[in-house]
Amino acid sequence: MIISPAMMKIFEECPQKYKYIYIDKINLPQNKYFYQKGKNIHAMANYYLKGFNIDKLEVLLSKDEKSIWTYLKNCNYFKYDCIGSEYQLSCKVDNKWIGGRLDAFVKNKEDYYILDYKTGSVPENAEYDYQTMVYLLCADAFLKKYHSLKFIYIDLKNKTEKIINFDEQLKQEYTEKIKNILSAINLMKISQNLLLKNNKCKCDYYCICDKN
């Protein structure tokens, strides 16, 4: 099994919630409307970077979506060579697989960029977000040799960017942090007693949660 950044994040938030979602496989109904805008923009970017003609799709976008999409389409990164869009990468840390699907992976000569488009908000502590750490470690293992490697959060709401420059020091820090969360997840699998009880919390799984 490949452990994704979302799995790590949910485990850190609450091991009980992790159990409901990834071990018991209990899925709750989602508010689809909330995700629609993000999905449409990601779909446009994916078709565009893969070289499809999107003229007929662009006319279907709402005014708000069109403004966001125009901003993204004209960003410099979309002028670079596209290695992959909706690109799956994985690597091994501590003999366990980690990985996920990058929104886009582009390069300008020997400078590489992982792109992540956000219609919501960029993570507060973006440099140490599990998504940042996992994707950069995977890209580093995949490339082996490069001049520079950066993670770019493109904030489509505020039309700004958050850039994280990967280097040897970050690589060591990230590897250590990922090792720690993987070993915590592994421990939970062998001992359900480790599940934490939090009397005040109330997530989507509250109605079925026996820890409250």
Ligand code: SF4
């Ligand atoms: S209600 Fe609390 S303990 Fe239960 S799954 Fe949600 S966050 Fe975890």
